[in-house]
Each structure stands twice: as structure tokens, then as C-alpha cells.
Amino acid sequence: MREKWSSRSAFILAAIGSAVGLGNAWRFPGLAAKYGGGAFLFVYLIAMLVIGIPLLMMEISVSRYTRQGAPGSMRALNKKTEGVGWLAVSNGIGISIYYAAVFAWVILMFFMSFKFKDLTGNTEAASNLWADTIKTTGTTSGFNTISWPVLGCLVLAWGLAYLCIRNGTTTVGKVVKFTVSLPVICLLIMAVRGMMMPGAMAGFAKLFIPDWTALADSGLWVDAIGQVFYSLSTSMAIMFAYGSFLDKDSNIVIDTIIIAFSDMFISILAGIVMFTTMAGVGMLDSMSSSGIATAFIIYPQAIVRISDNGIFNMFFAFIFYFCLITLAIDSLFSIIEGVSTAVSDKFRLDKKKTTLTICIIEGVISIIYVTGAGLAVLDIVDYFINSYTLLITGVLEMIAAGWFFKTMKILEELNRNTGKFKMPSWWFLPSIKFISPVVLTGLFAWNLVNLILSGGIYGADSGYSLKANIIFGWALAALILCSGLIVKLIVKIKSGSGYVEDDRTWDQLKEAQQ
Numbered sequence: 001m002r003e004k005w006s007s008r009s010a011f012i013l014a015a016i017g018s019a020v021g022l023g024n025a026w027r028f029p030g031l032a033a034k035y036g037g038g039a040f041l042f043v044y045l046i047a048m049l050v051i052g053i054p055l056l057m058m059e060i061s062v063s064r065y066t067r068q069g070a071p072g073s074m075r076a077l078n079k080k081t082e083g084v085g086w087l088a089v090s091n092g093i094g095i096s097i098y099y100a101a102v103f104a105w106v107i108l109m110f111f112m113s114f115k116f117k118d119l120t121g122n123t124e125a126a127s128n129l130w131a132d133t134i135k136t137t138g139t140t141s142g143f144n145t146i147s148w149p150v151l152g153c154l155v156l157a158w159g160l161a162y163l164c165i166r167n168g169t170t171t172v173g174k175v176v177k178f179t180v181s182l183p184v185i186c187l188l189i190m191a192v193r194g195m196m197m198p199g200a201m202a203g204f205a206k207l208f209i210p211d212w213t214a215l216a217d218s219g220l221w222v223d224a225i226g227q228v229f230y231s232l233s234t235s236m237a238i239m240f241a242y243g244s245f246l247d248k249d250s251n252i253v254i255d256t257i258i259i260a261f262s263d264m265f266i267s268i269l270a271g272i273v274m275f276t277t278m279a280g281v282g283m284l285d286s287m288s289s290s291g292i293a294t295a296f297i298i299y300p301q302a303i304v305r306i307s308d309n310g311i312f313n314m315f316f317a318f319i320f321y322f323c324l325i326t327l328a329i330d331s332l333f334s335i336i337e338g339v340s341t342a343v344s345d346k347f348r349l350d351k352k353k354t355t356l357t358i359c360i361i362e363g364v365i366s367i368i369y370v371t372g373a374g375l376a377v378l379d380i381v382d383y384f385i386n387s388y389t390l391l392i393t394g395v396l397e398m399i400a401a402g403w404f405f406k407t408m409k410i411l412e413e414l415n416r417n418t419g420k421f422k423m424p425s426w427w428f429l430p431s432i433k434f435i436s437p438v439v440l441t442g443l444f445a446w447n448l449v450n451l452i453l454s455g456g457i458y459g460a461d462s463g464y465s466l467k468a469n470i471i472f473g474w475a476l477a478a479l480i481l482c483s484g485l486i487v488k489l490i491v492k493i494k495s496g497s498g499y500v501e502d503d504r505t506w507d508q509l510k511e512a513q514q
Contacts, residue, residue: 002067003168003351005245010173012255015242017176017330018233019263020183022102025327026291026299028267029207029274031227033287035220038210041268043224048260051439052228054431055394057256057423058401059234061414063243064252066509069342070240071487074400076506081400083484087393088237089342090483094385094476095236096335097362098378100161101369103328104153105296108133110321111153116303117314123301130296135372140380140468142372150370158363161333165340165355169245172337179330184266186323190273193316197280197306206284207268207275222446225439230386231263233331235393237338244341253418274299281305292375295324336362346487347494376464377472383458384473387447389480394440402433409506 005011032040063069066076071085109130119126135147164175194200214220233239246252274294278284281302288294303317340355369378401410407429415422451458457466458473491501 003170003245004247005169006173008250008255010169010176011242011246011250012258013176013180014169014172014330014334015233015239015255015259016262017180018238018242018334019231019259020180020266020327021231021233021331022106022291022295022324022328023227023231024263024267025183025187025270025324026274026294028227028231029271030288030290030294031223032207032271033275033284035217035223036211036214037205037207039212039214040220040224041208042210043215043221044228044264047225047228048264050431051225051436052232052234053256053260054423054428055229055234055398055436056232056239056260057252057414057428058397058410058432059239060243060246060256061252061410062401063240064246064248064250065413065506067244068240069244069345070237070338071342072345072502073240073244074397075503076509077400078404079503079505081396081404083488084393084396084400085237085240085342086484086487087389087396087480088235088240089339090480091385091390091393092236092238092335092338093362094381094389094480096332096339097366098369098381099328099332099335100157100363100366101150101154101374101378102292103157103325103332104150104370105130105134106321106324106328107153107156108150109296109300110318110325113317113321114314116300116317117310119304120308120310120313122304126300126304127297129300134370134375136375137372138376139463140373140376140465140472143368145372146367147370151367154366154370155363157332158359158366160329161336162356162359164329164333165337166352168337168351172333175333176330179326183323183326184269186319186326187266187269187273189319190316190323191269191276193306194273194276194280197276199282200276200280203275203277203279203284204272206279207271218446222443226386226443229394229440229443230390231267232260233334235390235397236335237342238334239338241338241341242334249417251418252414253421253423277302277306346491376459376462376468379462380458380464380468380472381476384477385480387451388444389477391440391444391447392481395437395444398432398437398440402429402437405506407432 062077063073066073068076069085070088071082074085075082112129112133115129116126133147134150135145165172274287275284278287283302286298288298299320303313303320306313306316336355336358340351340358343349343358344351344354368374401407411423411425411428414428454460457469458464
């Protein structure tokens with residue numbers, strides 16, 4: 001008997017928790033600052049409507065029908081496209097391993113927030129607090145050094161993630177009631193404080209008043225579309241897993257719109273916090289599109305300048321990093337859930353033991369990120385997954401749903417139990433079959449051309465070597481792309497021991513459900 005969500009709100013909160021992560025709090029505001037504030041919001045909204053929502057609806061509706069994770073859902077569309085689902089799972093594995101390290105850094109800064117009490121006005125000490133503790137070399141050398149405080153936080157991060165999903169939807173449904181509501185409360189507190197600071201209105205105006213000339217910058221369109229695509233947790237097996245736990249009478253259309261616009265609302269709320277606070281301390285021009293730099297280097301400088309009261313600044317730091325903890329935890333455990341669901345479905349394994357095994361194996365691998373070279377390695381891995389394998393997966397998902405299967409069947413499943421408010425075919429079909437695949441292919445090509453023009457070595461200006469790019473970039477991307485073949489080989493080996501694969505298609509599943 002497959003597990004189910006305890007209620008509609010449990011699914012919606014879990015999906016929002018997955019979608020709303022650290023990128024909402026630090027990358028979104030940085031991109032908005034870089035690309036003309038309101039102009040970026042305008043393009044972001046268009047991308048959300050045209051690409052983000054249809055793709056999210058497709059993943060949830062297909063998995064609700066098949067009651068399978070990403071590989072099983074893709075296989076039900078066409079037996080030839082199961083490998084696309086394993087691409088999504090492999091993306092989740094790669095992302096969760098380094099995301100746990102970032103989560104560990106957030107936990108570390110939360111524990112070190114008390115130090116802000118004695119750093120009032122000392123921006124240099126505040127900006128060095130994180131870097132000095134993680135002992136980063138800033139390059140791909142330094143694997144022989146480990147930051148023990150970060151290692152301790154990493155173990156805690158994996159432990160927390162496992163505890164949140166050890167009993168599947170039962171524990172997830174309880175946890176997300178807090179991990180989704182608490183960051184909103186924290187952001188509202190910080191937004192109110194930010195709006196009260198002198199000069200805050202300048203930040204508010206920069207966020208919402210559009211600079212329409214920025215629309216001529218192709219980088220704006222690329223980054224806005226990319227932010228939507230990454231933020232909604234698509235193409236990494238999460239929404240397939242969450243959708244597979246839904247009741248057949250759930251209203252996917254309404255639920256997806258709630259999830260998407262909640263994600264956007266929290267991004268804007270985080271933008272208000274960041275813009276007003278940075279403007280209030282005279283650092284509005286220092287905002288960075290780099291999330292790590294913003295959270296661990298730039299924003300700490302702003303915190304020590306918020307007031308002359310060290311205790312207040314310390315309290316503000318606690319709220320900020322506690323907010324990031326609540327944003328990170330449900331994003332991390334949702335990715336693990338996507339991986340665990342796919343593996344346990346395919347090989348009929350005990351879900352709880354599978355989840356624990358995944359956390360242990362990935363946790364051991366993630367130790368690489370707490371070494372001196374960890375920051376550089378994370379940067380390379382993040383770039384190659386987000387710029388290439390995620391986009392390829394998104395394109396192939398759309399092709400599988402739009403060209404290897406009758407897309408109208410997906411739309412019919414999507415619109416089941418929706419009442420009068422249905423997803424129109426003129427919106428859904430063109431997005432799945434034409435617009436999204438073309439746009440995501442364009443993003444992939446854009447990223448590849450830029451890499452070639454920069455000499456073919458990502459981060460060369462930061463001292464990253466070709467060898468590091470090959471090992472942690474190209475080789476990793478190749479491994480992810482070959483994941484379907486690897487699973488096929490494992491299945492072939494297991495078939496000799498009596499394992500029988502479930503290879504039912506969409507129509508066969510329909511017959512079984514009747």
C-alpha cells in the first residue's frame with residue numbers, strides 16, 4: 001500500500017518547502033539588484049507562467065496517475081524514456097550532496113551568531129567570520145585540510161534531514177507546518193525592521209520600480225528563466241515523488257498555482273528584506289548575485305551596521321540564520337525523498353532503510369566539501385549541474401511528455417477533479433511541446449557558448465584548473481547522463497536472481513486501476 005499525504009495542506013506545504021529554498025533568500029534578490037529590479041520581476045513572472053507552472057503541473061499530474069517516482073513516471077509515458085527519470089534522480093543526488101554542505105555552513109553561522117554582539121561596526125571581522133572558520137583555500141587545492149566545526153555541522157545537517165523523512169509523508173507532513181511558516185515569520189520581522197531603517201525606501205524603490213532598459217540585456221532573460229526553473233524544484237525527481245503520494249481527487253491545477261506563487265511571494269519578501277536592509281546601512285550597491293557571498297560575506301557586514309547595539313545585532317543575526325536553516329532543511333530532505341522514492345520503487349526496497357542508506361552514503365561523499373578545496377569544488381559541481389544536466393533533463397522531460405506520448409492524456413489527468421477552473425490546452429500544450437523545450441535548449445546553448453568563449457575552463461579567473469573541471473564538472477555530468485544505462489545494467493544483473501521489473505505503460509496502469 002503506497003503512502004499518502006495526510007491532507008491537501010500537507011502536500012502543498014511540503015511542495016512549497018521544497019521549492020522555497022536558499023536561492024529564494026539570497027540569489028533572487030541579487031539577480032533583481034543586477035537587472036533593474038521591477039524589470040527582472042516582470043520577466044520572472046512571465047517565465048513562471050509560461051515555463052514553470054506547466055512543467056510543475058506535468059510532473060505532479062503524471063506521478064499522481066502512475067503512483068511512481070520519476071523513473072516509473074517517465075517509463076509509463078514510454079518505455080524508452082525511463083532513463084530521463086534517472087537523470088532527474090541523479091541531479092537530485094548531486095545537488096543534495098553539496099546542498100548539505102551549504103546547510104552545514106548555515107548551521108555554523110547560526111551557532112556563531114553570538115559573536116556579532118562584539119562586532120558592531122567591524123565589517124572586516126564580520127565578513128571574515130565564515131571564511132576563517134571553514135578554512136577554505138578558495139582554490140581546488142587543500143583536500144588534506146578539514147574544518148572540524150563544519151564537519152560537525154554537516155553530520156547534524158544529515159541527521160536532521162533523515163529525522164524529517166524517516167517515516168515518509170507522516171513526518172514530512174508534521175515538519176513542514178513549522179519549516180514553511182517559520183521562515184515567513186522571520187522574513188516579516190526582518191522586513192519590518194528593514195522598512196524602519198533610514199534610507200530603506202531607496203531600496204524598496206530599486207526592487208519594485210523597473211528599469212525597462214534592462215530588458216535589452218539578454219542576461220536578464222537567461223537568469224530570470226533559470227531562476228524560475230531551478231526554484232520550483234523541477235527536473236530533480238522531487239515533485240514526481242511528492243505527486244505520487246497524492247489522492248486521485250486532488251486538484252493539481254489550483255495546488256500548483258498556490259505552490260508557484262507562494263514561491264514567488266517568499267522570493268519577493270526576501271528581496272524586500274535584503275534591499276531595505278542593505279539600503280538602510282548604505283550598502284545597496286554591494287549586493288551580489290552570488291548567494292554564498294551574499295549570505296556569508298556581504299550580509300554579515302550589513303548586520304554589524306544595523307545598529308550601535310551589539311545585542312540587537314546579535315539577535316538579528318540569529319533570526320537571519322535561523323530563517324536560512326528553515327529554508328534549507330525542507331529543500332534538502334525533499335531532494336533525498338525524491339531519490340529514495342525512485343530507488344525503493346524500482347527495486348522494491350524498504351523505504352525507511354533506503355532513506356537511511358542514501359543519507360549515510362551521500363553524507364560520507366559530502367565530506368569533500370568541508371575540506372579546504374570544498375568551496376571551489378562546490379562551485380564547479382553547482383555550475384555544471386545547474387547549467388547543463390538540469391537543463392538537459394528538463395528538455396528531455398518535455399520531449400518525453402510532448403512527443404513520445406499523447407500530451408492530451410496528461411492534460412486530461414491534470415484537469416480531473418478541477419471543477420470549472422481547468423488548465424486550458426492553449427496554455428499547457430504549446431508550453432510542453434514547443435516553448436519550454438526550445439527555451440531550455442537555448443539556455444543550455446547559451447551556457448555552453450559562454451564557457452567555450454571563456455577558454456573552456458569554468459572559474460579560470462578564480463584559479464580553477466582544467467583537471468578540476470574535468471573531474472568535478474565534465475566527468476560528473478557524463479556520469480549523470482549515463483545514469484539510466486547504469487540502472488539498466490543493475491536491473492539486468494538482478495534479473496538473474498528472480499527480480500521482475502514493473503514495466504507497465506500508461507494504458508496498462510489505467511486498466512489495472514479500473
